[in-house]
Amino acid sequence: MRAPHPPWPRRDAAHLLASSAQMAAIEADLFAHGLPVEALMEKAALAITAALLSAPSRLKQGVTVLVGPGHNGGDALVVARELHQAGIPVRFWSPFERHKPLTARHLEYALWLGIERLSAAPDPAEDNLWIDGLFGIGQSRPLDPSIEVLLEQRQRRRPGRLVAIDGPSGLCADSGQLLGRVAACAQTTYTLGLIKQGLVQDTALAWVGELRRLDLGLPQRLLEALPPQQPLGLAAADRHGAPAPQLGPERAKYGRGRLLLVCGSERYRGAVQLALLGASASGCGSLRAALPEVIARGLWAVQPHVVVERALTCDRDGSLHIGALGEPGALERLDAVLLGPGIGAIAAGEGRPGEEAESEQGAWRALQGFTGLLVLDADGLNRLARRPSEVALLWLQGRSGPTWLTPHGGEFARLFPGLAGLPPLEAAAAAAAASGATVLLKGARTVVASPQGQRWQLIEAEPACARAGLGDVLAGYAAGRGAMAIAGDGATGGQTAVETLSALLAAMALDHAQAGLQSAREGGAGAATPMAVAAALGRIGAEASSHG
Secondary structure, three states, rough: OOOOOOOOOOOOOEEEEEEEHHHHHHHEEEEOOOOOHHHHHHHHHHHHHHHEEEEEHHHOOOEEEEEEEOOHHHHHHHHHHHHHHHHOOEEEEOOOOOHHHHHHHHHHHHHOOOOEOOOOOOOOOOOEEEEEEOOOOOOOOOOOOOHHHHHHHHHOOOOOOEEEEEOOOOOOOOOEEOOOOOOOOEEEEEEEEEEEEHHHOOHHHHHHHEEEHHHHOOHHHHHHHHOOOOOEEEEEEOOOOOOOOOOOOOOOOOOOOEEEEEEEOOOHHHHHHHHHHHHHHHHOOOOEEEEEEHOOOOOHHOOOOEEEEEEEEEOOOOOEEHHHOOOOOOOOOOOOEEEEOOOOOOEEEEEEEEEEHHHHHHHHHHHHHOOOOOEEHHHHHHOOOOOHHHHHHHHHOOOOEEEEEEEEHHHHHHHOOOHHOOOOOHHHHHHHHHHHHHHEOOOOOOOEOOOOOOOOEEHHHHHHHHOOOHHHHHHHHHHHHHHHHHHHHOOOOOOHHHHHHHHHHHHHHHHHHHHHHHHHHHHHHHOOOOHHHHHHHHHHHHHHHHOO
């Protein structure tokens, strides 16, 4: 697989996820080099006004603008001015005695134009569209309780009738956490210049609504000054140019990736089919499986292209014994191994409840020495996490080949208990740096972090895909594409290979999210089943390969 060139995605305003302090520093740099503050405020507010006027039906009942004391309030007043001059009924409310000088001048001009200033808080039941320009980004303290009550009542009485400038008031733009009890609940948030990283976190989504970035034409030289490891957001357009396995047309099946899937158990039989559906959608040339005996016997009837490498036994609780992976030759002639979907809790040795049998320990030694790509998912992660955290970390650090970890929040907390309280972007990066593995931390907005510090985060996904089985499909698909990448360049070690494989995993997360969105668009939210997503992945994967 060739490394993406130029680096994927581009480090531009459409992709960089910034903190509020970084955005403030960029603005300060602009002002220090001669750009008037007034010019930037006008540019931002005119972009917001244009966006609002492009959907005039929202404005038919008029607009109430909530004006804060700072420059976010100044933006809001310029929007009020422009809407007023466009013939939209506008009034504003600002419960603050003092305003920053520029905001105060815009307030004075708005009054001179005849825009009404409310003397009391607006009625939360009114049908006007509310524009939240109270505080925006850079907030560090909770809102005044009276404002919290007003915003809470607004959402209860008129849901969907509020938009926010740069960020909903009461929400931290860096962490995505509430600063107090509630925040403004926006139908649309117009974020200015760069996407603020807190606005795409899972905890922020209910408050942010639709997130729309409005371009301010920030100079590229200022964006290039941001750290090399600045997180990058991924959306549908980024599928074009994304890293993909590069395999020549002369490659036979064994040259197009050889993947062993170790999945399923007597308790979780469906995980086998779902992981195999994902792997089949990847285009991987040779799929092999180590499965519970009860499934292995009939696999040929539903997945005839999959070779049953080993039929494995299960323990008394129905969990899969993986000890056979430690036998000589079990992991030879493979590019990748996926361990975990549906294998169940730790398989115990006779007479030692809760402890691994010696054969299981042998399997883990073999997996550590495996030089291909190892993908640990679901109960593969949970079994590793049964060890003390420092022992599990040493095992990961001792891996002979590249490793991908694909936990959800609970699995991550078990494997990295000391990092579980951090925001996802920080948690995934710290785990990747400590373990030497690429970490895909699942969520409504999944994060991928490389051991070298690169970070990617999805900025769109289908909520209906938060259902059982989708993770199994993702694990199979990612492992299959990873096996193809290893087969394509034959390199499993070295700094460049790890970085490139990390970018590939981020691209696989994007494919999976887009497959969910596509399935829901075509058949409704209920149609975004694991089987439908796997089918969509097959189409998306083929398209990605043709454009790679």
